[in-house]
Amino acid sequence: MSGLGLSLLDLSIRRKVFVSYHHGGDQAYYDVFTTTFHDNYQLISDTSLERRVDSDDPQYVMRRIREDYITGSSCTIVLVGSNTAGRKYVDWEIDASLQKAHGLIGVQLPSLPVSANGIVQVPPRLNDNIKSGYAVWVHWSHITSNETALRHCIEQANAASALLIDNTRERRYRNA
Numbered sequence: 001m002s003g004l005g006l007s008l009l010d011l012s013i014r015r016k017v018f019v020s021y022h023h024g025g026d027q028a029y030y031d032v033f034t035t036t037f038h039d040n041y042q043l044i045s046d047t048s049l050e051r052r053v054d055s056d057d058p059q060y061v062m063r064r065i066r067e068d069y070i071t072g073s074s075c076t077i078v079l080v081g082s083n084t085a086g087r088k089y090v091d092w093e094i095d096a097s098l099q100k101a102h103g104l105i106g107v108q109l110p111s112l113p114v115s116a117n118g119i120v121q122v123p124p125r126l127n128d129n130i131k132s133g134y135a136v137w138v139h140w141s142h143i144t145s146n147e148t149a150l151r152h153c154i155e156q157a158n159a160a161s162a163l164l165i166d167n168t169r170e171r172r173y174r175n176a
Helices: 002-012 023-037 058-070 088-099 124-132 140-145 149-159
Strands: 016-020 042-045 075-080 103-108 136-139
Touching (some): 016 023, 058 088, 103 140, 140 149
Parallel strands (some): 103 136
16 A cells, blocks of 8 residues: 555656756757646756856856756756757756766657667767666657656656766867
């Protein structure tokens, strides 16, 4: 009986998630994402750090990302489109999420080109953590066509052992 009660309680939790994405290229997917999931999750995005954090000091910017955006969320979802891998602030948001040992999910958007041998361009820090088993990698169509798929991915990401985190890569300081 108590196991059933815990499951029902878990289903009623409205997780707070941070969404990272390339604003110039993937805003339309973010808009669909927020429309689709706004009732089930408290969604936070950076609303373009380039415009909101007016500083060239990387330590200050990282602190602002951690304190103003990442703190209070349980998971970071990275929407990965064609230019996401080269975005400086996406890398920094992933870095800050890993520093806090938050769950990490990469979502392959339909706009992400797949090479002939099946390779996609994933932000390197995210890719390190997909390979280590810490981050979850899922396709856009999976989470948008199945009502419980995103919840499952979030719970899986949050359950990953922090011992799997790979945050050894140098921080990106320029956009590609």
